[in-house]
Amino acid sequence: MTGRRLATGGTIDRARPIAFHFDGQAYRGFAGDTLASALLGAGVALVGRSFKYHRPRGILSAGPEEPNALVELRDGARREPNTRATTVELHDGLVATSQNRWPSLRHDVMAVNGLLSPIFTAGFYYKTFMWPAAFWEKVYEPLIRRAAGLGRAAAVADPDHYEKATAFCDVLVIGAGPAGLDAALVAARAGDRVILAEQDFVLGGRLLSERGRDPIAELGDLPNLRVMTRTTVTGVYDGGTYAAIERVADHLAIPGQHQPRQRLWRLVARRAVLAAGAIERPLAFGDNDRPGVMLAGAVRTYVNRFGVAPGSRAVVFANNDDGARTVADLHAAGIEVAALVDPRPVPSAATIAAAQAANARLAAGVSIQRARGRLGVRDVELSDGTTIACDLVAMSGGWNPTLHLTSHLGGKPRWDEKIASFVPGGLPPGMTVVGAAAGDFGSGYEIAPLWRVRGTRGKSFVDFQNDVTVDDVALAAREGFRAVEHLKRYTTLGMATDQGKTSNVTGLAIMAELTGRGIPATGTTTFRPPFTPAAIGAFAGHHRGRDFRPTRRTPMHGWAAEQGAVFVETGLWLRAQYFLRPGESDWLTATNREVRAVREAVGLCDVTTLGKIDIQGADAAEFLDRVYVNGWKTLPVGRCRYGLMLREDGFAFDDGTTARLGPEHFLMTTTTANAGTVWRHLEFCRKVLWPDLDVQMTSVTEQWAQVALAGPRAPDVLARLTDVSLPHMGLAETTIMDGIEARLFRLSFSGERAYEIAVPARHGEALVRRLMAEGDAFGITPYGLEAIGLLRLEKGHVVGSELNGQTTAGDLGLARMMSAKKDFIGRVMAGRPALVDPERPVLVGLKPREPGAILAGGAHLLPQGAVATAANDQGYVTSVGYSPQLGSWIALGLLARGRERLGETVRAYDPVRGRDTPVEVVSPVFYDPEGSRLHG
Amino acid sequence: MRLTCPHCGNRGIEEFAYGGDADRRRPDGEPFGQAWMDYVYLRRNPAGAHREWWYHASGCRAWLVVTRDTTTHVVASVQEVAR
Amino acid sequence: MDEPGIAIVTRDRFLASIEARRGQAGAVAATIAAAYGIDLPSAGRWAGGADIAFAWAGPGEWSAIADRPIARDLAGRLAGQAAVTDQSDGWHLTEVSGLRVRDTLAKMLPIDLDPAALPPGAVALTRAGHIDLRLRHLSAGVYELAVFRSLGADFAGWLEASAAEFR
Known part of the structure; x- marks a missing residue:
């Protein structure tokens, strides 16, 4: 060619x-x-x-x-x-x-x-590479991937950026060919907001490809018509939602500065008009894949739209009147047409006239048997025994409406005998199909189906991309893979990047012929989004790398970074895990120093991330009574209380302290991790379960910055800011630092004298800087999450590892908190037999028998001497840490009948890390069990 | 999928959180038994019309009762939970 | 000077949330009208001016946005009628405007920004990606965006990236 x-x-x-x-x-x-x-x-x-x-x-x-x-x-x-x-x-x-x-x-x-x-026939992989199984991953797959492959992805990160965006319209028109342009104009002139999406870079569709048609209809300047070229509508979703990929900068070597390469649009449309046109079918004859064998409609596109002659001597092979049009266009462009081959014994009048006008031989009732020429077609052999020299074969097996989007919500295409093709069946709500996509090919369209040329030599390709031939389809039929979905998987027909746009109908029609079932009974495979391949980057948009999800920072983030904080993600929040001092290089050294500072002097910690919910109303106390296991009506104003919530299924949900600010005003805290879940749960309780209660709720997590001050010298530091003195679990609203509104709490999770100070968030950084300055004389030290975890662990306070959704209040040693005088969420289900079974694993402390032995979370607890089997499993280690005070690793764990087994030795069996450590079962309160430090 | 919130109008599903079968009733005052097990664990999961709770989490924070056909996702009605 | 493609300004205002007690929405509206001369807005609207405005924030809920501290005053007037909490430090407020403001916001918000659907005076409670957001259409083409303070830096970065091509 x-x-x-x-x-x-x-x-x-x-x-x-x-x-x-x-x-x-x-x-x-x-x-x-x-x-x-x-x-x-x-x-x-x-x-x-x-x-x-x-x-x-x-x-x-x-x-x-x-x-x-x-x-x-x-x-x-x-x-x-x-x-x-x-x-x-x-x-x-x-x-x-x-x-x-x-x-x-x-x-x-x-x-x-x-x-x-x-040997490369259908099902080849399944038959050949079955054994030994281990060879598949290591030998066969790499071999196949190298030999039978597509392109290579870039090996480094994509330097371009992508975006997502949303647009709304009354009418979405998909495709800017003649039918789409018409629909867009009619809707826009009627005043509708219209989006016209066209995958090509110019409007016109087939108008661009057919001779004598006006390439572009005048769209005019309609402000309510938005034209989006280079935009492919790739999927249809519920509620009138459509996905589209706009190739913003794919036509540039490098996108402009700040320009995305692609933009994924979510289009929300009340109605949609599908005007996606039709796709031509190849004909299955011998070696029909030779370069120079093209679809007839494509030949017209190259000639009429691009001014290109795809060859110099053409043979046109068509079973419909597309042949006549192609012959006429080639002739008009001065390209020799050697023959018009038409398998119909009696071609239409238009066909005969076109051949005559072009001086082309009309071979009626004849097919091309085979194309010859290795790197390009040289000639064709016809079924009448003649051979015609040519460098271009324009073929048309008919047209398939581009109906893919109609079936994304489950619509089943319907077979239309008249045009020998599938047409849209059930449509997505709000969608209309027009033009060729609806099977409207004009009044002159006549077709005599020809799914395969028989008696050919060479390979007759059905699916060019996957190298699937007529013989492969026949093999699938013989071997019983007759359902279309089986045909697809067995032969790979219709897979890969084109998803069978030129091959599906031919393939299933051949299957229908071979099985005698007919095409409607054979059916089509399911079309799914995306219509054409889409870059993963477009689906990520802005949200990749560091922006994969948003990051929440406390007002003291900058201060913590200055102090050498190493941050860790807890939910969306970044929290200081520990603070590295100059000369320190590991987390354990830093954490030990921070823990010691709290035990011996005073530590300071940012606790802003705890969920804070302001609860008001005449029934606020009643509401708390119903959501917490313990009672709230007796809590005096100005006091805090530790609360435990269950889920309705009886398992522990969340814990925290709640303070009473006024008779009808409470401030609840939740764990950082559960803040969102608890909020939603409480909203359900007050709005759905108990709408009669007078309860108002507002999140004030973001309003208040909060700092914990803990350690024997904490009162000294606090005294530099305020002369308010608080009882244990006391609360005061006051002002500090020249009039800044503040809430002071005396709370402790470390077992030391401790306070929490809350100020409006904008003052958070000033507060920590002031506390650091005032505390300098007392050895104040910032501490992070690791130290918090260890301080709590030493006191046996449960954390997220114990509140893991599988533990009850009883398991955690908190059964006494559950009030018997009232109903609360989870009360009834917490009392069911399985949850009060005395064999349940319960919270215990664990200490290695050998000093220096390291413990790890997740280790199983086994009786000494027992075989390490699931049957002998009695529980597991939940939290671990190194206690600098005790000079030993310590742990919390859940152990069957644990409370009865204090002093016993069990094994912490950790096959993942290859450890098997004898541990002593002890009280979960490792440090200061009398609580003398708290009140001292 | 999209829901038309009675307060905020037609919005994408990403603003809402699913809350399950809206015909469940908490067996207040009943002792542990089948009613509680059904309330906590049993779901009808019908193919067809289904009344279900949705929370407009990123919107007005109303709890809504949505009647949706589970086979087509066609939403027949959206109402606020009686307050 | 020509209108810029996009203009982004951070605002510092005093905010308070108001939630009417059960059955007290009417009383709250009467109190607000008497005290500030503003009719509390219905769903999806805000009312008032630059000195003080009330934005609908959900059924029976409003946000007050003012140029002076407001929470204490409101709490006093609405005692027994509504829960009032100071939110002046809880939100990061941004005002965006310019010829391409809607093209910028379309990259972040999943709602219909057409002035016919969201005219000046409208409020939308929605989200930008995973960030909950309250939008007020202040005047033609000028929008106030409010997100939680902790997400402010992250949100500002995304807004800047979305606006960059229109600078």
């Missing part, structure tokens, strides 16, 4: 030549070209190698259905595999490379696969 640029014609801008590279060679095309049209215009016919047999392939189509001309676009970090040359917009500096060939496109050693083709 020797393509060339025609002297005139087309919508390309001949005044704007564009330089590009393909396989390292420099070429020129014009503005308005696709990569495919520019290659054809430059005489390049061989563009790729096929998936399995590495057969030479050219360009089959002129649109997104292209199965052959897949190239790697761009290079380096921007390399993108499997792009369709037929949809790549030509731009200056474009670099493309053919794929799946070695060492070069013309000489591909893997083409030997073609000689081995008898």
